[in-house]
Amino acid sequence: MNRWNVGGPPPVARVQAATPFDMPSRATAWGLLSAFLLAAAAVVVAPHCAIGMPVAAAATDTVEDASDLTRIGLEDLMKLEVTSASRHEQVLSNVASAITVIGRDQIRASGATTLAEVLRMVPEMQVAHIDANIWSISARGFSGRIANKLLLLVDGRSVYSPIFAGVYWDEQDLLLEDIERIEVIRGPGASVWGANAMNGVINVITRDAHDTRGAALGAAAGNEELGGGSARWGGTLGTRGAFRVFARGASRAGSAIPGTAENAWDSWSGLHAGFRADVPVSDRTRWTLTGDLRSGDAGQSIYEAIDSPPYKLQVSPRTTVKGGNLMASWQRKLSAYSDITLQGYTDVSDRNDDVLQSHVETYDLEFKNHVSNGRSEFVWGLGGRVVRDRLDSTAVLYFAPDHEARSMLSAFAQDEIVLDNRHVRLTLGTRVESSYDAASSARPEWQPSIRAQWSPGERHSLWGAVSRAVRTPSRAENDIRYHLATMPTGGPPAEVTIYGDSAFQSEILVAYEAGYRFAPTPAVMFDVSSYYNEYSRLRTVEPGSSTFSPTPTPHIDVRESWENKMHGDTRGIGGSIAWSVSRNWKLNANASCLVMRLHLDPGSQDVSSVSGENNEPAQQYMLQSQFQFTPRWRWDATAYQIGRRPSQSMPGYTRLDLGLAWQVRDGAELSLMGMNLLQRRHYEDDGVQSGLIPTQVERSFTARVSVLLGSNR
Amino acid sequence: MRSALLIALCAVSGACAAAAPSHAADGPSEYEVKAALLFNFAKFVTWPAGSFASPDAPFTVGIVGDDPFGKALERTLAGKTVGGRQIAIRRWRKVHDRAPCQILFVATSDRDERKQVLDDVQALPVLTVGDTNDFARQGGIIGLTVEDNRIRFEINPAGADHAHLAISSRLLSLARVVSPHR
Numbered sequence: 001m002n003r004w005n006v007g008g009p010p011p012v013a014r015v016q017a018a019t020p021f022d023m024p025s026r027a028t029a030w031g032l033l034s035a036f037l038l039a040a041a042a043v044v045v046a047p048h049c050a051i052g053m054p055v056a057a058a059a060t061d062t063v064e065d066a067s068d069l070t071r072i073g074l075e076d077l078m079k080l081e082v083t084s085a086s087r088h089e090q091v092l093s094n095v096a097s098a099i100t101v102i103g104r105d106q107i108r109a110s111g112a113t114t115l116a117e118v119l120r121m122v123p124e125m126q127v128a129h130i131d132a133n134i135w136s137i138s139a140r141g142f143s144g145r146i147a148n149k150l151l152l153l154v155d156g157r158s159v160y161s162p163i164f165a166g167v168y169w170d171e172q173d174l175l176l177e178d179i180e181r182i183e184v185i186r187g188p189g190a191s192v193w194g195a196n197a198m199n200g201v202i203n204v205i206t207r208d209a210h211d212t213r214g215a216a217l218g219a220a221a222g223n224e225e226l227g228g229g230s231a232r233w234g235g236t237l238g239t240r241g242a243f244r245v246f247a248r249g250a251s252r253a254g255s256a257i258p259g260t261a262e263n264a265w266d267s268w269s270g271l272h273a274g275f276r277a278d279v280p281v282s283d284r285t286r287w288t289l290t291g292d293l294r295s296g297d298a299g300q301s302i303y304e305a306i307d308s309p310p311y312k313l314q315v316s317p318r319t320t321v322k323g324g325n326l327m328a329s330w331q332r333k334l335s336a337y338s339d340i341t342l343q344g345y346t347d348v349s350d351r352n353d354d355v356l357q358s359h360v361e362t363y364d365l366e367f368k369n370h371v372s373n374g375r376s377e378f379v380w381g382l383g384g385r386v387v388r389d390r391l392d393s394t395a396v397l398y399f400a401p402d403h404e405a406r407s408m409l410s411a412f413a414q415d416e417i418v419l420d421n422r423h424v425r426l427t428l429g430t431r432v433e434s435s436y437d438a439a440s441s442a443r444p445e446w447q448p449s450i451r452a453q454w455s456p457g458e459r460h461s462l463w464g465a466v467s468r469a470v471r472t473p474s475r476a477e478n479d480i481r482y483h484l485a486t487m488p489t490g491g492p493p494a495e496v497t498i499y500g501d502s503a504f505q506s507e508i509l510v511a512y513e514a515g516y517r518f519a520p521t522p523a524v525m526f527d528v529s530s531y532y533n534e535y536s537r538l539r540t541v542e543p544g545s546s547t548f549s550p551t552p553t554p555h556i557d558v559r560e561s562w563e564n565k566m567h568g569d570t571r572g573i574g575g576s577i578a579w580s581v582s583r584n585w586k587l588n589a590n591a592s593c594l595v596m597r598l599h600l601d602p603g604s605q606d607v608s609s610v611s612g613e614n615n616e617p618a619q620q621y622m623l624q625s626q627f628q629f630t631p632r633w634r635w636d637a638t639a640y641q642i643g644r645r646p647s648q649s650m651p652g653y654t655r656l657d658l659g660l661a662w663q664v665r666d667g668a669e670l671s672l673m674g675m676n677l678l679q680r681r682h683y684e685d686d687g688v689q690s691g692l693i694p695t696q697v698e699r700s701f702t703a704r705v706s707v708l709l710g711s712n713r
Numbered sequence: 714m715r716s717a718l719l720i721a722l723c724a725v726s727g728a729c730a731a732a733a734p735s736h737a738a739d740g741p742s743e744y745e746v747k748a749a750l751l752f753n754f755a756k757f758v759t760w761p762a763g764s765f766a767s768p769d770a771p772f773t774v775g776i777v778g779d780d781p782f783g784k785a786l787e788r789t790l791a792g793k794t795v796g797g798r799q800i801a802i803r804r805w806r807k808v809h810d811r812a813p814c815q816i817l818f819v820a821t822s823d824r825d826e827r828k829q830v831l832d833d834v835q836a837l838p839v840l841t842v843g844d845t846n847d848f849a850r851q852g853g854i855i856g857l858t859v860e861d862n863r864i865r866f867e868i869n870p871a872g873a874d875h876a877h878l879a880i881s882s883r884l885l886s887l888a889r890v891v892s893p894h895r
Contacts, residue, residue: 069741069745069746069748069749069789070749070752070753070789070790070793072749074750074757074883074884074887075887077746077749077750077753077864078863078865078887079863283882283883283886284886333886337890372889372891373892375892375894418894
């Protein structure tokens with residue numbers, strides 16, 4: 001845990017590797033970001049300190065008078081969370097895609113302490129633990145340690161890594177209590193969200209700072225979740241604004257390598273601090289500022305290729321991550337019918353271990369205009385992003401070039417048209433993106449979609465969609481040289497190295513979707529979605545030349561490269577039922593089926609990609625009960641049944657999580673969660689595809705306490 | 714065995730739920746907040762001169778159809794005044810029984826009846842409020858929606874103009890502005 005060094009100096013080795021490249025050194029970048037965050041924090045906190053007392057008193061009044069709602073201002077009234085049986089109405093009436101919205105009560109009911117674990121409850125999503133800090137997560141297939149077809153955005157900020165194409169879930173250490181909701185769209189969201197929103201998009205929306213005034217403290221301890229604590233403090237800014245600052249630290253236990261007493265060294269610890277400020281400066285204009293600093297330390301066990309027998313070595317490298325970001329968003333209502341949003345962010349992310357030494361800076365600016373005229377809702381926008389990286393060589397890989405700046409420009413437009421007296425809604429949209437780097441020119445990618453929705457009555461809604469989405473090449477696919485393995489041959493060993501290629505192209509999806517929603521009563525909502533996805537130009541690993549090399553020891557150089565020589569389709573169906581049985585009891589259930597059929601293009605000599613990707617459970621089920629059995633006691637239960645993964649030796653599994661929470665008094669809660677109660681331990685992924693030595697999910701218990709002070713919940 | 718566990722899980726939850734008395738969960742109920750919103754609408758909308766029969770006539774909030782508020786409306790509005798006038802609450806089961814009022818909450822579940830009410834009052838200085846799907850787009854003036862467990866509202870300014878009601882810009886700034894379908 002003494003590895004936590006937020007904003008600390010970078011390792012000396014990195015500074016020595018300086019090149020003529022004109023980007024600031026890591027030390028400077030970190031210094032700049034820290035200065036930014038400090039300045040922002042000062043801006044946020046200073047006005048509060050000056051007028052702290054009277055404002056705090058006013059906020060308390062509001063809370064005390066909560067029984068008389070007419071004394072609450074209109075804005076605050078609209079922020080009050082209400083208990084409602086008809087909350088699905090919006091979803092039912094307006095969205096022509098497969099969307100799941102996870103609210104605060106469902107996050108709480110899941111007992112999850114990480115975003116990855118929360119996503120288990122979403123239909124059509126594949127979530128599996130590989131080790132204690134690495135998950136394989138995707139939607140509608142193609143999961144893996146770094147699944148490249150799923151986009152994750154936190155308050156509109158992309159956290160998809162352009163280096164290896166995918167999300168590092170261990171870095172997404174969010175304060176779950178401050179999440180307002182998680183919107184998961186399965187299927188392409190590319191016409192709005194852009195490239196890599198191919199099989200799905202996850203939007204994490206954190207709570208408005210007006211909703212988190214007061215202080216909140218939380219602590220957790222258990223046999224897997226060894227210890228964690230969080231503190232948040234929020235207040236008002238001037239007459240209308242609000243802010244919060246928070247810090248969180250947590251530590252999770254590692255596991256034993258199954259069948260041995262050996263430690264897999266997959267423990268994890270992290271620290272995260274940040275702020276959010278929401279400032280409506282007038283009736284028309286509103287600012288939102290957010291910033292985070294985080295650091296983490298994660299372990300894993302892998303087999304590393306070496307040049308002499310036994311040619312592979314079990315190593316347990318530690319990964320250290322450091323990151324920070326700052327985002328500003330400005331919204332203005334131009335008229336009653338039109339508004340504009342301008343949003344910019346910068347993100348710095350370092351990830352260092354024996355395999356990868358990376359430093360990535362992202363600068364992103366987006367403009368959006370929304371125009372409503374009753375019969376249509378038109379949105380268009382422009383965006384620009386610059387990603388600058390430095391990827392230092394390690395024992396097993398290097399990048400050529402080892403530093404690069406890539407720019408991306410994008411534009412999108414979408415129109416939702418209401419036809420036939422509101423029974424039919426038609427949504428047409430497209431996004432075009434192109435990326436530039438020093439070596440190559442613009443590669444425009446068009447990602448159109450057409451969606452239609454028909455509501456024959458208020459209780460039924462049918463929708464269908466056709467869309468095209470792309471998954472753009474990662475930096476690794478273009479530029480990496482990665483020593484994958486050394487294989488004994490009888491003669492000199494074969495050293496297999498994979499070469500990235502600038503000719504590697506985007507993967508392409510054309511998706512056909514249809515869905516049906518039905519609310520027989522306001523308390524029940526059925527939602528079924530189905531899809532047929534046609535993929536082309538999927539990534540394969542193609543063998544290249546084999547040459548004998550006498551130095552340093554005699555060996556055969558086997559050169560492999562990534563090419564786009566696989567195609568295929570996936571089809572599936574996902575259904576869910578949300579039923580508010582009574583005001584105190586809610587049930588959620590879902591079921592998903594998935595069939596993948598992948599084929600190599602003629603001429604491909606790939607031997608691993610078809611089986612490697614065709615690796616999803618054919619069926620999975622979830623049942624969740626959220627039960628408030630007295631005003632102070634709550635009982636939550638979630639059961640999962642996950643089928644066998646076809647390419648893996650391990651069986652399917654059933655998992656049961658239970659939680660009991662006691663509200664000791666208003667604002668103070670004690671809870672006990674038991675996770676994976678049915679089995680002492682089980683595998684969820686065999687790790688073969690990821691090259692990791694997997695560990696098992698163990699039965700675990702976590703006790704938590706949370707206290708809200710002077711907060712308006 | 715697995716399915717048995719799932720069944721057991723359901724059964725246990727169900728048995729407890731059936732046995733437990735009904736409790737209000739955290740937070741105010743949906744209709745308590747909606748009642749408070751009606752009070753706010755009364756403050757942020759200006760009715761034309763001559764809307765009231767006499768200087769001491771009450772400010773009348775009417776509900777037509779199946780009243781969803783229960784006691785929430787009385788509890789929230791009891792003893793309150795709007796522009797110096799007492800608030801009176803009146804309920805009508807049937808569309809035809811309707812009498813003059815300043816705010817009319819349209820709670821008829823039948824779409825044709827709803828359309829009839831809205832047509833009847835569209836030229837009168839009556840603020841029509843409802844929470845059925847797309848209420849404001851179907852000719853009502855303010856439609857209430859629930860999004861993320863919070864109450865939001867849509868305003869149809871053309872409808873307000875037609876009824877000679879002036880809606881404050883503050884209210885408009887918090888609303889989603891919509892136009893009715895033709």
